[in-house]
Amino acid sequence: MYPILEKRRLAEGIYLMKILAPRVARSARPGQFVIVRTDERGERIPLTVADYDPAQGSVTIVTQTIGVSTRRICSLDAGQSLADFAGPLGRPSEFIALSDEELRGKRFVFIAGGVGTAPVYPQVKWLHEHGAQVDVIIGAKTRDMLIFTDAMRAVATNLYIATDDGSEGFHGLVTQLLEKLIAEGKRYDECVAIGPMIMMKFVALTTKKYALRTTVSLNALMVDGTGMCGACRVTVGGKTRFTCVEGPEFDAHEVDFDEAMRRQGMYRSEEQRRAAIEAERAAGHKCRIGLDQ
Amino acid sequence: MANKIPRVAMREQDPAIRATNFEEVCYGYNQEEAMLEATRCLQCKNPRCVAACPVNISIPEFIAALRDGDLQRAADTIARDSSLPSVCGRVCPQETQCEGSCILGIKGEPVAIGKLERFVGDWKLEHGASVQPAAERRAGRVAVVGSGPAGLACASDLAKKGYEVKIFEALHKVGGVLVYGIPEFRLPKQRIVAREIAQVEQLGVEIETDVIVGRTLTVDSLLDEEGYDAVFIGSGAGLPRFMGIPGENLNGVVSANEFLTRANLMHAYDADYDTPIYVGRRVAVVGGGNVAMDSIRTARRLGAESTIVYRRSEKELPARAEEVHHAREEGIEFRMLTNPVEVLGDERGWVRALRCVEMELGEPDESGRRSPVAKPGSEFEIPCDVVIMALGTSPNPLIASTTAGLETSRRGCITADADGATTREGVFAGGDAVTGAATVILAMGAGRTAARAIEAYLESRNGKTPLK
Numbered sequence: 074m075y076p077i078l079e080k081r082r083l084a085e086g087i088y089l090m091k092i093l094a095p096r097v098a099r100s101a102r103p104g105q106f107v108i109v110r111t112d113e114r115g116e117r118i119p120l121t122v123a124d125y126d127p128a129q130g131s132v133t134i135v136t137q138t139i140g141v142s143t144r145r146i147c148s149l150d151a152g153q154s155l156a157d158f159a160g161p162l163g164r165p166s167e168f169i170a171l172s173d174e175e176l177r178g179k180r181f182v183f184i185a186g187g188v189g190t191a192p193v194y195p196q197v198k199w200l201h202e203h204g205a206q207v208d209v210i211i212g213a214k215t216r217d218m219l220i221f222t223d224a225m226r227a228v229a230t231n232l233y234i235a236t237d238d239g240s241e242g243f244h245g246l247v248t249q250l251l252e253k254l255i256a257e258g259k260r261y262d263e264c265v266a267i268g269p270m271i272m273m274k275f276v277a278l279t280t281k282k283y284a285l286r287t288t289v290s291l292n293a294l295m296v297d298g299t300g301m302c303g304a305c306r307v308t309v310g311g312k313t314r315f316t317c318v319e320g321p322e323f324d325a326h327e328v329d330f331d332e333a334m335r336r337q338g339m340y341r342s343e344e345q346r347r348a349a350i351e352a353e354r355a356a357g358h359k360c361r362i363g364l365d366q
Numbered sequence: 367m368a369n370k371i372p373r374v375a376m377r378e379q380d381p382a383i384r385a386t387n388f389e390e391v392c393y394g395y396n397q398e399e400a401m402l403e404a405t406r407c408l409q410c411k412n413p414r415c416v417a418a419c420p421v422n423i424s425i426p427e428f429i430a431a432l433r434d435g436d437l438q439r440a441a442d443t444i445a446r447d448s449s450l451p452s453v454c455g456r457v458c459p460q461e462t463q464c465e466g467s468c469i470l471g472i473k474g475e476p477v478a479i480g481k482l483e484r485f486v487g488d489w490k491l492e493h494g495a496s497v498q499p500a501a502e503r504r505a506g507r508v509a510v511v512g513s514g515p516a517g518l519a520c521a522s523d524l525a526k527k528g529y530e531v532k533i534f535e536a537l538h539k540v541g542g543v544l545v546y547g548i549p550e551f552r553l554p555k556q557r558i559v560a561r562e563i564a565q566v567e568q569l570g571v572e573i574e575t576d577v578i579v580g581r582t583l584t585v586d587s588l589l590d591e592e593g594y595d596a597v598f599i600g601s602g603a604g605l606p607r608f609m610g611i612p613g614e615n616l617n618g619v620v621s622a623n624e625f626l627t628r629a630n631l632m633h634a635y636d637a638d639y640d641t642p643i644y645v646g647r648r649v650a651v652v653g654g655g656n657v658a659m660d661s662i663r664t665a666r667r668l669g670a671e672s673t674i675v676y677r678r679s680e681k682e683l684p685a686r687a688e689e690v691h692h693a694r695e696e697g698i699e700f701r702m703l704t705n706p707v708e709v710l711g712d713e714r715g716w717v718r719a720l721r722c723v724e725m726e727l728g729e730p731d732e733s734g735r736r737s738p739v740a741k742p743g744s745e746f747e748i749p750c751d752v753v754i755m756a757l758g759t760s761p762n763p764l765i766a767s768t769t770a771g772l773e774t775s776r777r778g779c780i781t782a783d784a785d786g787a788t789t790r791e792g793v794f795a796g797g798d799a800v801t802g803a804a805t806v807i808l809a810m811g812a813g814r815t816a817a818r819a820i821e822a823y824l825e826s827r828n829g830k831t832p833l834k
Contacts, residue, residue, distance in 0.1 A: 096582050110538055116632065116640045117538070142640050157538040159576035296632065296641075299536050299578055300762045301546075302624035303606040308615060315605060318764065332615055335715045339617045340642040 075158035078131055080151045083220040086138040087188055088147045089123070094158045095130030103196040104166030104290065104322050107132065108298040109146060110157035116142040119295045121192035121267070121321070122161060123221075132158070135191035135220070162298045163321045166196055166265075167288070168205075177204040182254075182261040182285075183229075184247050184276050185211045186268020190221045192290060193267050194228075201228040208233065208259070212247035212272065216240035247272065248279040261285055266325060270337060274330035287325035291316050291333060294340065307333050369405035373475035381695035385666050388550045388635065391692055392456075392481075397437075400485040404433035406470065407477050414467040415479060421811040423447045425464055425479055432482060441490040444483060449519045449814065452491055452558045454807050455484025457548060457656075459686045463807075491561045499570035500528035506824035509534060509594040511579045511765065514542020515806045516600030516797030518566050519813030520820070525569035527821055532594075534577040539631060542602055543806070546631040547623075549660050551667070552689075555630075580764030585772070585793060595827065596792045596820050599780060600813055603798040604762035608755050609652070613709030618646065618717030622653070622661045622756035629664045645670040646751025650720050652706055653756030654678065659689040661754045662698050672698050673748060677705040677725050677738045703727070703738065707745065709753055719747040758803050769793070777802065786816030787823075794820055 079091040097107060106121045124133035138144045149155070168176065181200055185193040190211050200207045209229040213219045214237045226232045234242030235250040243250045247268075255261075264287040266276040273289040280287040293305035293316040305316035310327035314320065377393040378384075384391055395403060407429040415425045424443050431440035444451045460466070460480035468476030506529045510521045513535040521531045539545050544559045553559060567573065577583060579601070588594045606621030608614050625643070628634040634643035649665040651658050654676035666672045674693070676683060679702050683690055694700070701722070708721040724744035727736035761778035773781040773789040779802055786794040796812030798804055 096577065100582055114633070114639045145640070157576050159536070159538070159578060160582065162578065162581055296624055296627050297537060297546075299581075300605050300764065302627050303608070303621040304624045306608075306615060313608065313615065318605070318762070332715075335617060336615065340644060 074154035074156065076154045077149055077151050080149070083135065084218045086147070087135065087218075087220055089133060089135050089191070091131045091133050092155060092158055093130055094132050097132050097158060097160045098125045098130045099127045101125040101132060101161040102165035102169055103199045104169075105161035105163050106298070106321060107134065107158055107160030108162060108295070109134065109155055111142070111145045111149065112156050115145060115156065117157070117296060117298065118142050118146065119162070119292070119298055121290060121292070122195060123191035124195050135188055137188040159298070162317060164319070166322055169199060173203050176200065179263065180206045180261045181208070182251065182264050183207060183209045184251065184264065184266040184268070184272075185209060186247060186272040187213055187218065188220070189268030190225070193265070194221050194224055196265060197225060198228045206230050208254070208261070210235060210247050210250055212236070212268065214238065246275070248275050251276070251279060255283060263288070265289075270330060270334045273325065274334070277325035277328065277330065281326050288322050289325040289328060290321045291323060291328070292321070293333065294337060307336070368408045371402070371406060373406065373478055374399050374403040376478070376481060381697070384551065385696040388667055390554050391551050394488060395481055395485045397485070400482055401433060401435060403478050403482060404429045407433070408469055410469060414469065415464040418463045418467040420463065420805070420807045421447045421814070423483070428486060429477070429479070429482060432486060437486065437489050438494065440486045441494050444486055448807070448810065449522050450515060450562055450806070450810050451483050451487030453487070453515070453544060453553060453562060454810070455480050455487050456553050458807050459805065461687045488558070491558070497565050497568045499568070500526055502528050503530070504528040504824070505828050506530070506596070507532075507594045508596045508598060508820060509588045509592070510598045510600065512536070512542055512600040512602055512797075512799075513540040513563070513573060514544065514600060514602050514797065514809060516809040516813035517542065517598065518563065519810040520598045520600060520796065520817045521571045522566045522569055523814050523817035524820060525566070525571045529824065531570075532572040532574065534579055534583065535573060535575045536578040537631065538575050540573055540575065546627045547657065547660070549626065549630055549664050551663065552660065578764065580768045585765065585769040585790075589792060596794065596823055598786070598813070598816050598820060599765060599788070599793065599795040599799055600797045600809065601762065601765055601799045603759040603803045605760050606755065607757040607760055609706065609757065611706060611708050613711055614755070616709055616711040616717050617715050618644070618751055619709055619753045619755065622651070622657045622754050623759070625661050625754050626657070626664065635668055643668065644752060647671060648750040649673070649752045649754060650675050650748055650750040651754045651756055654683040654685060655756060655758070656685045656689055658756035659685045659693050661756050663693055663696060665752070665754070666696055666698060670752070673750070674698060674700045675704050675706060675720065675722060675748065676700070676702055678735065679703055679727060682735050701748065705738065705740065710747065717751055717753055719749045720753055721745060721747050761799070761802070765799075784815070785819035786812060787819055792823065
């Protein structure tokens with residue numbers, strides 16, 4: 074069992090949890106993910122690491138309630154435990170192999186969308202600690218859905234915010250803000266985008282115009298997360314790759330996003346069906362036509 | 367003199383009923399039936415069955431003990447060579463091993479060696495003398511990577527010798543392929559697998575789940591930081607293979623590993639568990655091995671019309687004969703000499719059919735099997751909602767790529783000698799991680815062989831560095 078040391082609500086339906094998992098905390102690097110299971114009947118859910126503290130033995134995850142299992146994770150409180158917390162999985166971000174020398178002159182721009190802001194944080198923190206220049210663009214629907222802004226401000230060279238409704242920062246999309254920054258004379262060597270698949274797709278299309286090398290972190294479907302099931306396969310540069318062992322980060326300009334988005338929805342109808350059954354059951358409804366079988 | 371009666375029939379669940387549930391198909395012999403079947407054994411002087419068994423169980427000896435009603439002696443006889451009789455009695459391909467070489471099989475039916483082994487194994491789990499930790503401890507700590515057949519066998523042998531053993535398992539549940547791969551209807555998880563594992567734990571073996579060696583820990587950190595003297599790698603087969611044909615990433619195409627893991631490990635067929643599984647109305651499984659049979663029979667039990675698509679002929683099907691027979695009884699359709707060339711999708715990107723080509727058998731290839739050749743102009747479509755690829759696996763690079771000095775073969779399998787020693791001192795390996803996908807009994811045998819090599823290694827080290 075993996076105790077929840079701390080739980081905080083970051084925004085509507087988005088929760089931060091600090092989990093006691095010393096082995097994972099010791100081995101985690103930016104870019105990696107973990108597999109979480111709440112209890113004996115739970116799914117194995119992949120979540121990207123949002124922070125880790127080897128001294129405390131803790132790993133931070135941020136979860137948005139989007140389905141049955143993410144709701145179950147978020148329903149737990151500090152003091153309770155997760156049944157399983159396995160990782161770190163996937164390959165760390167490529168830049169951690171670079172020396173401080175190589176990093177010092179480099180100019181990165183990170184584009185973070187929604188709950189994807191959380192996994193951006195350890196990457197920016199790492200680069201900041203190793204002397205790189207890091208600008209961060211955080212995008213959200215509205216001001217209330219912005220997360221990690223204070224933490225990010227502490228490690229980013231410049232922090233820019235974009236909201237769809239203009240309630241904070243730039244009024245518009247992260248891609249428009251990026252183009253504006255470039256038009257104003259900003260120059261970057263590398264871009265990293267983490268967020269909803271649709272955002273990453275459009276960031277990739279945008280940065281391609283500027284020949285700006287771009288990395289994305291794909292949140293593909295997974296079962297085991299260790300290379301066994303192949304549910305996470307994605308087409309990169311015309312080749313099938315496994316997100317769990319070869320990713321989760323890939324060259325954004327090579328990823329087939331349309332396929333990746335379609336594959337993400339593979340179990341959606343099945344999950345919605347189960348969620349509906351669960352809601353009905355909770356309401357005391359007993360199915361008479363066997364739909365809950 | 368052996369009893370010249372026909373082979374004692376095996377009681378089974380009715381096919382029409384079992385195709386709708388996940389209960390075990392075979393009920394197994396009761397003691398009366400087992401003792402009667404045991405009388406059929408000729409007790410050959412030169413038993414061909416023993417030579418044909420990958421771990422050379424003293425088959426006539428255990429059958430004689432069973433015939434005489436001495437079940438403990440029968441169990442002890444098997445235990446000399448096998449640590450998982452209840453499992454192997456159920457999943458070994460007996461028809462190509464022990465039973466395939468039984469003299470009685472030349473003119474009639476071979477002795478039901480597998481069923482007898484299963485009976486003895488189950489009896490032992492139920493009634494056998496309880497296992498105890500070794501009385502004497504010996505200096506040496508061994509880390510075992512993976513809790514499948516290879517790891518369990520290696521760990522229990524070393525624990526019996528008195529070494530301190532800990533198994534590291536990547537998944538949340540112990541048992542490897544016995545829990546994620548082989549379905550409940552062939553190998554009951556609570557009644558058999560969990561008890562086999564409990565026995566290993568009773569020997570004093572510690573098990574830690576959720577540890578992915580190569581990520582959470584490395585072989586190096588086990589040796590250098592965690593204080594282990596030797597490591598055994600029994601990490602299993604690896605990444606699922608796909609065909610490389612168009613349409614394989616459509617929604618509805620899954621690997622057998624994914625499909626079976628959802629069903630077995632994650633209990634997706636049970637509404638009380640959260641993990642989803644999708645079967646649609648019609649399922650096609652590509653492949654002809656045991657994993658293909660397990661997948662299609664699972665799909666059948668989830669209510670789908672189910673078809674096996676295999677490029678060679680029935681004779682070449684690598685699955686156990688019993689599984690093919692059971693699958694047929696359950697209403698599985700077999701499309702032999704059929705090879706997929708493309709998965710076809712609808713406008714939403716979901717599978718709608720498998721485009722196939724008819725094959726005919728040509729000249730034998732290097733494996734000795736006649737290789738299938740496509741018939742020109744024979745393309746046709748099999749309508750289906752789900753395609754399950756059961757084409758074997760390729761090695762998982764996680765451990766090899768993170769362990770200095772550990773060599774792999776051209777195909778990516780870990781290189782190990784006949785004793786299981788790898789190219790790295792103190793590191794041993796066995797099972798599918800070394801051979802590529804094979805059988806439970808071969809993995810178990812490799813685990814036991816490596817255990818002997820690890821013992822020799824530890825004792826030579828103990829000799830060099832006297833105990834403190």
